[in-house]
Amino acid sequence: MAQSEVRGEAPAVEDTMPLTARTTDAPARSGRRGGGRRAGGPKTDRRRRRRRVLRWSATVLAVVILGTAGAGYLYYRHLNGNIQKGARANGDDSKAHRTAPNAAGQTPLNILLIGSDSRNSKENLKLGGSRDHVGDPPLADVQMLIHLSADRKSAAMVSIPRDTRVDIPKCTDPETGKVYPATNDIINVTLGRGGAGCTLLTWENLTGVYIDHWMTIDFAGVVKMADAVGGVEVCVKQNVWDHSTPSQRGGSGLKLKAGRQKVYGETALQWLRTRHAWGSDLMRARAQHMYLNSMIRTLKQQNxxxxxxxxxxxxxxxxxxxxxxxxxxxxxxxxxLGMQMKSVPADRITSVTMPNVPDPADPNNHVVPDAAKADRMWQMLQDDVPFDKNGGKSGSKKGAGKEESAKKPSVDAARLGVLVQNATRTTTEAAVRQRASAISQVLVQKGYGRAQADVSGSLAEDRTVVRYPSADLEGDAQAVAKALGIPMSAVQKSTDVSGVTVVVGADWRSGSAYPKKSEPKAGDLPEGTDAVNGSDKSTCMDVYKPYQWS
Structure with a gap:
């Protein structure tokens, strides 16, 4: 079979499939004499039969996410026609970089799954509520990064609450050409700023994690998928009814009795949309993780x-x-892609929510990343460190091999112009005054006499990086990083700079030496992630008192 075109090392299905599968070996039998066997003997025949079975499986299989399939050439074309597509990213303002390959040459795979609240179809409107929102840009109410380790032995599902305030980069609508300027807003508006590609760019800028692909699904899609898999088992500790109350309008309509039960169709959608009955948007993320873990287990058991x-x-x-x-x-x-995801054991899948704190600008309604804890989790994804402790460190060490491939500087340090930018501002803290000047002086003392501070204004970056615009300056950028003690993995090529540029991030707010960091270990998640293991069948949702019924 042809090698996969999706990043990773999964088996592939041929793009060109036969109209019908060979179900008989009559032409081969017609050449036999006296009932004798073909050359090769019984073992060869069995191998050939197994290969025919595999070919037939490849023909009937067109799996989408964890085992979804279709068969035959015409049906294959029909399924291809069903799939809607869009641009991977709606701009070039991304600060993310790919994780270096592991010793086997494998790299992690990151997929952004987005749940849209669009009411712009009769089917979605029937399932999603108010007609007042027909025609409005869709909101990305569910956002989850699915990370598959380089060796495909572990996976993580990371949610960011929809009401998280973040920096959103400039995005361009690929269909209309409309340009949306950079802004600071709630992350769920990104889908309406040019599509899923803008949501992807926002995630990359927040996390520093390169995202390979995105997928979106709307209300009607959730209903169809829940029915197609034969229902998904969920659990509540008390009877739940998520309905309007005198103090809180709205609600998903979810009404279930206490205990474990399967949800189908519209009830599955209500489960995923419920927020008030769980007590918060953060608990809604837990309920969504429970649902997806349960669906994964269900699909793994099905043939x-x-x-x-x-x-x-x-x-x-x-x-x-x-x-x-x-x-x-x-x-x-x-x-x-589905085969790669399906190969991960359930006990190696970990669901988490980004550590967060109340938004200082609107603490009752919005949150912002808990910078130190969230940054540690992003580092684990960048370094491909498993979120669980059920296996060894399976991924690639970030920056592996970069030291060996260090390039020679193109000019002497004294002749190199280096710009230093202050990017120590965060969503909760102001920029450190004169930070760029302080680090530029450190460079001057180390022989970079032409280093100077950028006084045009402060930026916001979680981690310190050294950027360079073209390949001829890569060695110079590496030398600057080495002089400051910045790891080689933080040296990035970027079209946003015109020369070697040191961007001093929030991880280096004080001191003249770049702070040394201990490498995260498998399962060493920071507090506040609400981690759930994919094999855990015991999890049940607590119901907020006003939404319990008897």
Whole structure:
């Protein structure tokens, strides 16, 4: 079979599939004499039969997310026609960089899953509420990064609450060409600023994690998928009814009795949308993680190949429900992706929520990242460190091999112009005054006599980086980083700079020496992540008192 085009090392399905599968070996039998066996003997025949079975499986399989499938050439084309596609990113203002390959040459895979609240279809309006929002830009009410380790032995699902205030970069709508300037706002508005590509850029700028692909799903898609998989088991500790109350209008309408039970269709959507009954948007993220973990376990247990009806339902539901970034916009590529995700054991999947604190500007309604804790979690993703302790460190060490490939500087340090920028501002703290000047003086003392501070204003970066505009200055940027004690993994090529530029981030707010950091270990998550293991079947949601019923 052809090698996968999705980043990673998963088996692939041929893009060109036969109209019908070979179910008989009659042409081969016609050449036999006297009932004798073909050359190779019984073992060879068994191997060939197994290969035919595998080919047939590859033909009938067009798996989308954890095992969804379709069959046959015409049906394959039909499924491809179902898939909506869009640009991966809607701008070039990204500060993220790819994680270096591990010893086997493998790299992590990061997929951004986005749940849209769009009411711009009759089906979505029926499921999603008020007609007042018809025509409004969609909001990205569910945002979750799915991280597959380089060796595909562990995975993480990371949620950012929809009401998180973040810096949003400049984005361009790929369909209309409209340009949205950079701003500071709630993260769920990013979907309406040019599509999922803008949400992806916002995540990259916040986390520093390179994101390979995105997928979006709307209200109607959630309903279809829940029915297609045969329901998803959830659990509540008390009877729950998420309805309007005198003190809180709205509600998803979810009404369930206490205990474990399967939810289908619209009830599954209500589960994923419920917030008030759980007490907060953060608890809604926990409920969503519980749902996805349960669905993963369900799909792992199912054998869709023996149930043609289920096979077709899953294929139709998945391809009609999803909109994906264009580089994975075929059934074959989604199959490859699904196989990689399906291979991860349930006990190596960890669901977390970004550590956060109340937004100083609006503490009752919004949150901001808890900078130190969130940055540690982003570092684990960048370094491909597993979130669980059920295996060794399976990923790639960030920056592996960069020391060995260090390039020679193009000019002497004394002749190199270096600009130093102050990016110590965070969502909760003001920039450190004169920080760029202080670090430029450190460089002068180390022989970089032309180093100078950028006085045009303060920026905001979680981590310190050294940027350079072109390959001929890479060695110079590396030498500057070495002089300051900044790791080589923080040296980045960028079109945002015209020369070697040191961006002093929030991780270096004081001192003349770059602070040394201990490498995170597997399972060493910071507090406040509300981590849930994918194999945990005991989790039940607590119901906020006003939404309990008897």
């Amino acid at each position: 869709v190949f023996t149930d043609t009806g289920r096979l077709m339902d899953l294929a139709e539901a998945a391809t009609k429900s999803l909109k994906v970034s264009e580089e994975i916009g075929t059934v074959k590529k989604l199959y490859d």
